[in-house]
Amino acid sequence: MTETLSFAEIDKKLQSAHQLQGHGSNAQASPQAEQSTGTISATPFKWRDPATIPRREFLYGRNLIRKQVSVTVAPGGVGKSTLGVAEAVAMASGRDLLGDTVPSKLKVWLYNLEDERIEMQRRIIAAMQVHDVAFAEIKDRLFYDTGRERPLCTAITISNQVEIIQPVIEELAQEITRREIDVMIVDPFVSSHQVNENDNNSIDKVAKEWVALADRCNCAIELVHHTRKAYGQEVTSESGRGATALLAAARSARVLNKMSPKMREDAGLPDDHSSYFSIDRDKANLAPEGAREWRRISPFTLANGDSVGVCENWQWPDAFSDITPKDTLRCQNAIEGQNLRFSDQAANWVGATIAKELGLDLGSNKKRLKTIIRTWLGTGVLVKKEALGPQRKMVPVIDVGEWMTQ
Secondary structure (H helix, E strand, O other), rough: OOOOHHHHHHHHHHHHHHHHHOOOOOOOOOOOOOOOOOOOOOOOOOOHHHHHHHOOOOEEOOEEEOOOOOEEEEEEOOOHHHHHHHHHHHHHOOOOOOOOOOOOOOOOOEEEEOOOHHHHHHHHHHHHHHHOOOOOHOOOOOOEEEHHHHHHHEEEOOOOEEEHHHHHHHHHHHHHHOOOOOOOEEEEEHHHOOHHEEEEEEHHHHHHHHHHHHHHHHEEEEEEEEEOOOOOOOHHHHOOOOOOOOHHOOEEEEEEEOOOOOHHHOOOOOOOOOOOOOOEEEEEOOOOOOEEEEEEEEEEEEOOOOEEEEEEEEEEHHHHHHOOOHHHHHHHHHHHOOOEOOOOOOOOHHHHHHHHHOOOOOOHHHHHHHHHHHHHHHOOOOOEEEOOOOOOEEEEEEEEEEOOOO
């Protein structure tokens, strides 16, 4: 927070500065000069045994860190709020529901500033049922509130000046302390203030208040943020709406991107009605960035008949996840001596034969089949050679290499 000084205090500091200037850069330092008379002083570094330095306390995967602010950035409709609900249930239950490490049961405060409470109840209960989490596992550990009942505004603009609403900050601090909250999720960030989101100085003040709150209350705070219009392109954490000061204040940031139609086809999901999105942690000041992860939002029907999306972990399919040595041998027997073409444009493409033997749909598994062929060629299960084609030209064909043993 910015210190407000009276004219008398400013004058005193100026006089002190003039007195220091009078000594000159070559003046011999006196014992009195080594003692700071102001509020700013330089702290000498002292060696400390590294083994005695407390380790960073990661609370959820490598995204949420105690005493730090993290940011999740995503375009509208990707699933960031649904993800936040599932992660809140995971943290409160202390269970690894989505593939991220949860070191212990945590107290989580989910503050959604857009949805009504009954909608939050639907999402939380649906997530608990899909992930088989009993109420006893999260009792007195998961807290939820909505901006529709209690709006949350930490800052306003008055006469072009940003004013932090200290009573709100104090109430948040008191409640976080009273409930011993470990993680607070604010969704979305833009609804938690009333300042110009395009002004870096304004957003810097707001963001730093959240950082100070996390440090003061010994908790992790996640701010969920919208992106600018992406027009179908993948976004990064730097694509967040408005000023960049929010990202600068965060120690960790991740971005969500919806799976493209081409990716759905490559993954063999063209007819799957679930929604898929990726997670990239592309700003990580205190930990490695990590590989891209995937999540799926599947529809779940509650007992009242409502369909609710629930976030689940999802792994990009391994081309060989369900292929056994016996399957490989069967494919080799079907390929041997048939001069099946290497080109996927040919009518007798070898991939069609492999698909038939493995019981795969040719249209939705074309990329997977290409991966299988490329791998088998690399390991010698198959070999590429030339044979006379339909126009009496030599063309690449596939034959059996080293036979698979069961």
